[in-house]
Amino acid sequence: MAQRIGKSRPQKQGGKAKKESGSKGSYSKFYKKGAKKEGASFDKPARPIAPAPKKKQKTEYSGFDKDGYMRLNKYIAKSGICSRREADKLIGTGVITVNGKIVTEMGHKVHRSDRVSMDGQLLTAEKLHYILLNKPKGFITTTDDPQERRTVMSLVEKATDDRIYPVGRLDMKTTGLLLFTNDGDLAKKLTHPKHRVRKVYHVSLDKALTKNDMQKIVDGLTLEDGEIIVDKVAYVEGQDNKKEIGIQIHSGRNRIVRRIFEHLGYEVVRLDRVVFAGLTKKDLPRGKWRWLTPKEVDFLKMI
Numbered sequence: 100m101a102q103r104i105g106k107s108r109p110q111k112q113g114g115k116a117k118k119e120s121g122s123k124g125s126y127s128k129f130y131k132k133g134a135k136k137e138g139a140s141f142d143k144p145a146r147p148i149a150p151a152p153k154k155k156q157k158t159e160y161s162g163f164d165k166d167g168y169m170r171l172n173k174y175i176a177k178s179g180i181c182s183r184r185e186a187d188k189l190i191g192t193g194v195i196t197v198n199g200k201i202v203t204e205m206g207h208k209v210h211r212s213d214r215v216s217m218d219g220q221l222l223t224a225e226k227l228h229y230i231l232l233n234k235p236k237g238f239i240t241t242t243d244d245p246q247e248r249r250t251v252m253s254l255v256e257k258a259t260d261d262r263i264y265p266v267g268r269l270d271m272k273t274t275g276l277l278l279f280t281n282d283g284d285l286a287k288k289l290t291h292p293k294h295r296v297r298k299v300y301h302v303s304l305d306k307a308l309t310k311n312d313m314q315k316i317v318d319g320l321t322l323e324d325g326e327i328i329v330d331k332v333a334y335v336e337g338q339d340n341k342k343e344i345g346i347q348i349h350s351g352r353n354r355i356v357r358r359i360f361e362h363l364g365y366e367v368v369r370l371d372r373v374v375f376a377g378l379t380k381k382d383l384p385r386g387k388w389r390w391l392t393p394k395e396v397d398f399l400k401m402i
Contacts (some may be wrong), residue, residue, distance in 0.1 A: 135201055162224065163211050169224065171195070171207045174215055179262045180223040181280035186283075194218050229391035229399075230279040233383045240268035240277065253387050255279055262294045266290060267351055275300070275372030276380060285399060289376055294402055295349040297330070298354050299374035305366040307341035308334070312363045316346075327355060376402060
């Protein structure tokens with residue numbers, strides 16, 4: 100069965116329904132490495148998980164045990180500055196203090212009443228937040244920009260007072276799904292190549308993609324930073340001009356989708372991420388965000 104990409108419910112604006120651009124149909128023919136013949140189909144996608152109820156924030160419990168204790172590396176990770184593995188390195192270098200005393204012991208536990216600091220800065224084990232944004236064009240993916248350009252943080256600033264940050268990045272011209280969290284362990288998992296996190300993009304090109312060039316993409320291309328092989332690639336059904344392409348990839352290399360097509364002499368007119376780690380844009384208009392459900396959070400942690 101063909102997979103739908105990026106189709107969202109029309110939003111009413113000024114009394115008229117407006118469809119989100121870049122979502123025009125389903126994949127018609129599918130290509131992937133090792134397929135025996137043209138027309139091999141995509142694996143059936145995971146069923147979209149229902150979005151969390153609006154205006155209701157979902158967070159995890161604080162993480163302290165029944166006696167009020169937590170491992171120090173977990174406490175540091177929950178403060179949002181790094182993952183647990185990176186926290187172990189910080190502890191080993193002697194930059195972490197508990198109630199004013201340097202702690203370098205691995206496995207050390209802290210009480211909820213203890214004061215934990217790094218280089219004199221107090222750390223707080225925050226509740227964990229998971230926010231999904233449908234990013235519009237014109238925003239850069241960073242927590243702070245010296246040039247004072249618009250950042251994605253301004254789009255989620257009303258979500259929480261706690262420190263959150265984007266997982267991975269989308270360039271200024273790219274739209275689509277972007278996850279925010281303060282869960283350092285999960286963020287590292289979702290961006291590490293070994294976990295092969297699935298990302299699907301809807302690509303609009305300046306000219307028709309030839310079957311020959313599509314096969315080159317399937318076979319693998321050698322770019323300036325090494326070889327890249329996509330998971331799957333397809334034309335979008337209903338678009339006879341062959342300019343609309345669906346591509347699934349797990350690489351997190353910078354501008355990788357744009358560079359694949361530029362390498363073959365195509366210009367990417369529009370680029371929209373329609374699936375990220377099983378999460379979809381269902382009922383999430385461009386520029387809006389929502390909380391992940393507990394079920395979605397559990398799913399991400401099982402990746």
